[in-house]
Amino acid sequence: MVKVAVIGAGVTGMSIVRELTRYQNIEVHVIEKQSDVGWGVSKANTALIHGGYDDDPERFPVRAKLCIRGNRLWHRWVKELQIPHIWNGALIVAKKDEDFKELEILLERGRKNGVPEMRIIEREELFAMEPHVVKDALGALWVPVVGQIGPIPAVIAIAENAVANGAKLHLDSEVLDIEHTEKDWIIKTPQESIRADYVINAAGLYADKIARMAGFENFSITPRKGEYWLFDDDVAPKPAHVLFPTPTKISKGVVVTTEISGHLMIGPNAQNLPAEEKENLANTREGLDEVWHKAQEIWPAMPPRSKVIRTFAGLRPEPPEGDFIIRHEDAGFINAAGIRSPGLTSAPAIAEEVANIIAGLGVELKIKNDWNPMRQEISHFFMMTPQMVNDMVAKSPAYGKIVCRCNKVSEGDVLEAIERMKFIGVKTPCVDSVKFRTKATTGTCQGSFCRPRIVKLLAEAYNLQPWQITLKGPGSEMGVGDIKVLLRGDAQ
């Protein structure tokens, strides 16, 4: 057996892990500092499966190649893994005659990269597709192959499938040091030291730090912030397609879209931060204003601000030269670093690339006969017909109790989420783990009603006191202790 340790359980790391579980002679471990999978860069992004027309193959050959391949693979992965998705296509809107020159460049590049079915459409066709787009729009580039997925549900689905196929997940395990011995690598976490023949560095914003621990000092990763506004699902109108402005030299521009749960979403902008600000996820007034004004330039029918349910930010892990760093360094240490946009799109193709690198290092990859590509989606009360609800309630009354009113999440859904958390090895019970599996707490009230109910269910399932349950891992406990002890009069 060849032992491979993947550092980082984001979309890149987990896709690599899934790919490696195909082989009978590879034992694959993933080491992640957070309490659950997908909580790094993979959590907060635009969630687009890009078409592959943006990346200039002359300047960014790795991105250009892997984006288009990733798009194709996602068409298969969303089916195998039952990942929420929509293939609704993108429109890159032109407002000036000069914009068509840029659209022609994108069309030409897309064709070169192998993007199918792209074409420039006239004003009439654009307005038939999007009647509420800005009135002075002249036309658009239509890219039907673009889609949207739920990024965290996707990472969770990949993780469940990888674990079902034999991968081992080490959560709450921050890599503190990496040592190279004569024979192998030793990866040190606070709990254990993990031995590996090959190490794959998929640590997102911290890939430079992990590479340095292993003795490779050849790149640094800097954060580039993008901010978003998310609106309630009952706002109207909402676009049916992903809307982009015509891009500039520095940016793809602010996107206006209806994300897969039905919420209007606008963003992101692009703000370069210093290397040490890798945790700076704060929203800023300037950033949010910029996003709002830019979105209005293609979508003037913006809802009132009272319809905003959330603002958030994500940080792109920018590599120094702009292209992904996917290469074998030395002695079996492989970087999958600098995975900025379109990293979500490219992840399944990055996974293939890494498997090829391992094969190129002389490991014969022997296919497992019983590898199972399929994974079943968690049940969602809000997607069930009345007949299905009756059948589920007959099996378990928990499906008849609503925990989250905004998104119609039942107690049965939450209990199933907890079972699935335990299946992949979530040791620290977190409300966010339930949120990302069920959508509870993400509706209009943002958890005011359901959070205490979820805490109670987590406490029962993990045999803990409610105040020991965390929001998102150690350090975010719900409370400091039993504050009702005085009322009850049983203080010791």
Ligand SMILES: Cc1cc2nc3c(=O)[nH]c(=O)nc-3n(C[C@H](O)[C@H](O)[C@H](O)COP(=O)(O)OP(=O)(O)OC[C@H]3O[C@@H](n4cnc5c(N)ncnc54)[C@H](O)[C@@H]3O)c2cc1C
């Ligand atoms: C604003 C924005 C918009 C974007 N939009 C899109 C889009 O629409 N389409 C698209 O294709 N891409 C998009 N991207 C890019 C995409 O989100 C990323 O490329 C992708 O999520 C990177 O995934 P990753 O697994 O490499 O990194 P991460 O998800 O960050 O995973 C790395 C993991 O490593 C862990 N880790 C770090 N250090 C350690 C350590 N010492 N020990 C153990 N674990 C560690 C982290 O906790 C993390 O979970 C966008 C990104 C941003 C920020």
